[in-house]
Amino acid sequence: MKSGLKRSNAPIFWALFGGGGMLSALVGPMLVFITGIAIPFGLLLPEGAMSYPKMLAFAQNWLGKAFVFAVIALFLWHAAHRIFHTLHDVGIHAGVAARLICYGSAFVATLVSAYVLLGLGF
Amino acid sequence: MSESQKTIEIEVLRYNPETDQAPHLQVFQVPFADDMSVLQGAQYIKDHLDGSLSFRWSCRMAICGSCGMMVNGEPHLSCQTFLRDYYPARVRIEALSHFPIERDLVINMEGFIDKLESIQPYIIPKEKRSLAQGEYLQTPEQLNAYEQFSSCINCMLCYAACPQFGLNADFVGPAAMALLHRYNMDSRDGAAEERMELVAAEEGVFNCTAVGYCSEVCPKQVDPANAVNINKTNAAKDYFLRFLSPKGGSK
Numbered sequence: 133m134k135s136g137l138k139r140s141n142a143p144i145f146w147a148l149f150g151g152g153g154m155l156s157a158l159v160g161p162m163l164v165f166i167t168g169i170a171i172p173f174g175l176l177l178p179e180g181a182m183s184y185p186k187m188l189a190f191a192q193n194w195l196g197k198a199f200v201f202a203v204i205a206l207f208l209w210h211a212a213h214r215i216f217h218t219l220h221d222v223g224i225h226a227g228v229a230a231r232l233i234c235y236g237s238a239f240v241a242t243l244v245s246a247y248v249l250l251g252l253g254f
Numbered sequence: 255m256s257e258s259q260k261t262i263e264i265e266v267l268r269y270n271p272e273t274d275q276a277p278h279l280q281v282f283q284v285p286f287a288d289d290m291s292v293l294q295g296a297q298y299i300k301d302h303l304d305g306s307l308s309f310r311w312s313c314r315m316a317i318c319g320s321c322g323m324m325v326n327g328e329p330h331l332s333c334q335t336f337l338r339d340y341y342p343a344r345v346r347i348e349a350l351s352h353f354p355i356e357r358d359l360v361i362n363m364e365g366f367i368d369k370l371e372s373i374q375p376y377i378i379p380k381e382k383r384s385l386a387q388g389e390y391l392q393t394p395e396q397l398n399a400y401e402q403f404s405s406c407i408n409c410m411l412c413y414a415a416c417p418q419f420g421l422n423a424d425f426v427g428p429a430a431m432a433l434l435h436r437y438n439m440d441s442r443d444g445a446a447e448e449r450m451e452l453v454a455a456e457e458g459v460f461n462c463t464a465v466g467y468c469s470e471v472c473p474k475q476v477d478p479a480n481a482v483n484i485n486k487t488n489a490a491k492d493y494f495l496r497f498l499s500p501k502g503g504s505k
Contacts, residue, residue: 137451142460143493146486217463221417 145213145235152210155202163203188252197249205242212238262286262341264295266307267348269355277355279346280304286341293321293332296347296359309359316473319407322414323359324348329414329471350414352423366410369426372452373434380444396441403436403481405474412468412478418461425461426452428468428478435481454489462486 169175171182180186190196216234224230261283269277282299290298293311300307311321314333321332326346337345353361383390412428413419419427426434434453438446453459462482469479 137455137457139451139454139493140456140458140460140489143454143490146460147490147494220421221463221465223421225421 145209148206148209148238149213152206152208152213155206156210159203160207191249191252192254194254197252197254201245201249204245205238208238208241209235260286260341262295262337263344264292264299264337265344265346266296266299266358267346267355268307268358269349270306271357277349281344284337286337288338290337291333292323292325292330292335292337292345292347295337295345296332307359308357317407319409322350322409322411324351324414329411331409331411331473334473350410352414352416352420353410361410363410365423366408366413366427366430369430370408370433373426373430373437374445374449375433375437377437377440377443378445378448379442390442392441399441400436400439403432403439403476406432406436406476406478407474409473411471411473415467415471417465417467418463422461424457426457426459428482429476431459431485432476432478432481435485450489450492453485454492459483459485459489 170177191200212234216230219230263281264284265279265281267277268280282303284295284298296309312318316331316334322329323332325332325335329350349355349359349361356362406429408429416428419425434449437443438449459482464483466479469477472478
């Protein structure tokens with residue numbers, strides 16, 4: 133075996149990427165349909181289904197909070213990883229800078245969404 | 255060459271380290287027949303047009319893995335790639351991508367050989383059996399678990415196909431990972447944890463971005479992309495669970 137091998141920390145980012153990929157595949161298209169098509173055009177769903185009081189109540193419930201947090205944070209980690217590797221694939225090897233911008237923005241957005249969701253109270 | 259003889263143009267990437275600053279292309283007119291492989295075209299050039307042309311070949315039947323080259327930019331075994339599929343257009347043959355060229359179509363494969371050695375490509379038994387205990391028995395199901403990954407002929411087409419190996423030559427790469435997986439999956443082997451050190455390393459599986467071209471060009475249907483991606487899961491499990499169930503090998 134080669135000596136001096138260093139364990140890669142990629143599994144952390146790969147797991148977040150995989151989790152985000154799984155979640156976006158499962159709920160992404162339906163969320164786009166509900167929030168982008170059904171609600172604005174008044175299709176299928178009852179009126180006021182996504183009204184402010186209802187959505188606030190949803191985000192104040194711990195389960196709703198967890199769902200909103202997972203969708204925002206994991207989607208972003210997925211996107212960050214995808215964009216970072218696509219940069220690498222197209223020949224832009226910005227290294228640490230690209231890494232910081234991609235994963236850093238996902239990290240900051242994760243903290244912000246956690247802060248805002250907790251700020252809404254229970 | 256009779257007048258009715260059809261010919262095909264073969265453009266060859268030439269490089270002579272003693273005289274050339276950089277590789278350059280040279281075109282040859284080669285008599286064409288329906289049953290001629292690209293390798294036979296190169297052999298015609300060497301035998302009749304320019305004896306200095308260098309390339310590796312041996313078996314002529316896709317077993318030995320020596321004659322891999324880029325044919326019109328795609329990695330192929332030249333013995334099982336036929337000129338008729340390109341005729342009457344010109345065919346361009348070049349040394350395998352992503353490897354240093356030694357001369358003409360011959361690449362330097364030392365880096366690949368080092369990688370093959372680094373995965374410990376041999377069975378390391380869990381418990382040694384004495385002669386009196388007899389053979390290591392295996393069921394057909396246990397054979398199935400690794401057989402596909404044992405078909406690799408080390409032709410390196412997958413390395414020429416892999417964009418990530420092209421960007422980072424330290425990446426262990428598709429064929430070596432497929433062979434590593436072949437030994438890990440063998441019921442007689444007990445060294446998966448030892449090999450994990452390399453799988454999980456910075457040179458390991460996480461260089462792969464699941465492009466899948468390696469499996470597409472494989473002339474033996476080994477599916478190295480599958481082996482690499484199964485081992486991403488294994489390496490991730492090892493990463494997160496290593497503190498729960500500490501094992502030897504990987505650090």
